[in-house]
Amino acid sequence: MNRRDFLKAGAMFSMSLMGIGLPGWAYGGTKSLEGKKLIVVFLRGAMDGLNVIVPYGDPRYYQNRPTIAIPPPGQKDGVLDLDSYFGMAPALEPLMPYWKDKSLAFVHACGSPEATRSHFDAQDYMESGRPGVKVVNSGWLNRILTQLPETNSPLRGINVGATLPRILQGPVDVASYTPQTAGKRSALDMPVVAEAFGKMYSGRNDALSRAFEEGLKANEMLTEKLSKEAVAADKGAPLAKSFKGFGQQLGKIFIDDPKVQVAFVALGGFDTHVNQGAGKGQLANQLTGLSNGLADLAAGLGDDFKNTVIVVMSEFGRTVKENGNGGTDHGHGNVMWVLGGNVGGGKIYGRLDELSEEKLYERRDVPVTTDFRTVISSIAQAHLNFGPSSLNNLFPDFGQNDKSLSGIIRS
Amino acid sequence: MPKVFTQIVVSLTVCGFVLSPALSWAATNQAKTDQAGPKQSAKARETRAASLSAKRAARQAAKQAARQSGPGTNVKNASSGPIVPAAEELKVLHLLNRITYGPTTADIERVEAMGVDKYIDEQLEPQSIQLPEAIVKYTNAPALKESPANLFLSYGRDAFGEMAKAARKKGPGGGTDVAVKKEIQQLLRDNYQELYGQTTDARLMRALYSPRQLEEVMTEFWFNHFNVSIDKGLDHLWVGSYEENAIRPYALGKFRDLLGATAHHAAMLFYLDNWQNTAPNRAPLRPGQKNKKFAGLNENYARELMELHTLGVDGGYKQADVIELARVLTGHGIVSKRSIAQQPAGMQSKFGYSFDPNRHDFGDKVLLGRTIKGRGVEELEEALDELSKHPSTARFISFKLAQYFTADEPSPVLVSKLASTFSRTDGDIKEVMRTLLKSPEFWDSRNVNAKFKSPYRYLLSSLRASHATVSNTKPLLGFLKLQGMPLYQCQTPDGYKNTEKAWLSSGGLLQRITFATALGANRNPAARISSVSTDEIMKVAGVKPTDKTGQVVASSPRSLQISLLFGSPEFMKY
Incomplete structure (x- = not known):
């Protein structure tokens, strides 16, 4: 019995104790999981979530960011209104159709319980899925593969890029593909x-x-x-000159090979300490490329879009107050994006409190009100039919019991 | 624009020039050692005492390992258990693999003749080794020699100021002439390419052919430790100057000097945004002035200075310390256009550094529990003194060196030994390296051919082993980019990792095999190999005819043999 069989047997055993009725592919065969996909886009450098999903209804947002705040809806380069309190950065405009047809959701004030402001530790924790534990030999996206049915495809997991990132390291072999040579x-x-x-x-x-x-x-x-x-x-x-290219290519690979189960791509350039801009500028340029790429990917997936969940995440958010150089420094809570045909979208999940100093983490950062593992666990449960044992394998020391995101995937 | 990539023909025979002076130096050194005979017993006692205290420290280190700061720390320690010294016949190869960019057969013969200890001593004194003319010429390029201010004025946007001015209001409809604007863009790109070409040529040619191999390896190590990237704004003008003036001279010197040099070079101050770091609530210089660029603290450099350059992420600092150090760093910036003319000579002009007291926070600071009296420019010196003396720094730097030179999961005993040398010698890198290279842990048989080569090392070692003549470095740079390790383009301040986990990927391995196949068949556009035999490559790759690789090679067509060796599992490691 190899390690993978062992894990599966464990999953079966624990579920058989709990009786039928619990979700879990190990029971119901693999049919319901046919073609299900999870794509993770990681924004390295700490994306400034407050300038992506903007609480324009909170005057403190504007007080804290005199030069980089994105204006309210209707003004020049203003946010695109989402729910009369939050607005979306205008750079995300290519994704508006998905918000409107309810296949795009956001989880605000989301992040890791380990409040390090080191990019490298924070990324490490977020990719290993075990915040605070340094000795972890696998990444959570690889652990997802260990819990999914084998498809006998060398392309069960795809990494876009030359080197294998932490999140995909682990027992299941994953193909790294470089767009330049593919x-x-x-x-x-x-x-x-x-x-x-x-x-x-x-x-x-x-x-x-x-x-x-x-x-x-x-x-x-x-x-x-x-x-x-x-x-x-x-x-x-x-x-492959830009993420737009990646989006098209990935979409193509997915369509041609229904056996691909997970994919990962990391994008850099979000560490905006200086001159980040507001509705337009440095950050907006990054977001525009990203949004176009995601829209291409979604379109390229065609019918498979309904079987796919795309998660966009970053290691932590940035300071609520802008710094002395028209930028922001390392912060804490951030926003995660969830896109897919079966996503319970058109909605902002999580809880972002008013941005008054006494409510902020260490009086400066967005406090984390939703653990990023809750988001991933909720998706794994509803989209990939993970039962308790698989979830425990995914995030061993977590014990997911937060139900607030259960609607993020439509049943 | 003059083209950068001049045709050059240097082959490893240049090492021949060096042979005699180096040997005669070694002879002198031997004489010195002989004279030092009587002191030996005292020295032996010292060594024993050091090893005892190292053992004690090791126990502590093992306990700490789980939460220890090492990059990618992993407690599962491959090197636990007793040390088994490497077999004599593997020693020369092992040493050359680790302190050079890969052995050549000539190197092997030379070190076999002189002995590993003498070779180590020689490499630790790079100044004693003469550099061949063919290499020196690369070091005279403007990208390396000119001051950051001059580079900015002659290669940056300002170089085309007149042109831009003339184009204003000359376009159809009274706007800027778009054609001229585009031409300026192109000229600027050419300039950046020219400087990048000079910088990468100097780096690669020295890495390939310099007899001061350890100096090259250490320069790469420290550049990576104090990483900056050409992808960040003006740094595309300054990376060459940074490496040549702030890194290379101190690569085997005192850590404090190295730290100080990086902290004062325009490339670092720009890369981590400190040039804009300004005392909060500073009164405007002119009444009513609004200055968005210089309006308050920027924590970026302060954080990385502690997290990545000195203490390590678990080195004992808090967010409050980051803010205090950021306050210390206010006003430390880059020479401005206005003040270039009044630049004093020395470090300031060579490094493009300038201190602006108007932007400095003169209040007292409390860094790591100690008060730093607010008084201006000296505060930074005091802070850097503290940071470089801190035990966390000794440990963090020692871990990185041990990982780079011995194993992905280095022996905690070794890390402690290095840290104690670091502290005892006031951060003397040469002495730390001497401790490392003469330690039993370095020579542990489990470390032989056990590390996976980074793309950079893979590339250089294949070219060195095959006595390649490099005519054009551009395709080599392309290979590094493909492998995920573009030269001077690691965007993040943590630099590239050097572990198997970081570099072994299915796609990357296949690219290496493709590269090996082209190089072995002499179809690589950048480098020609000549008169090198299969046996020679077997020797440098450490492959025996009885090994599986040896057998496959012997049974394959002759034209494929060298390719197979360069693409073999053995040659992926070192």
């Missing part, structure tokens, strides 16, 4: 080369040989799939 010929397309290297890397049973085999399988598939895409790109569509 679909291009490699030396290993030559049989004589492939054969010799194949022999050299075979039968070693170590991390290197596993990476080699995984890479070879994934390469074959991606080469085939993306050569079609490359043709289309020649007709004018930019390939």
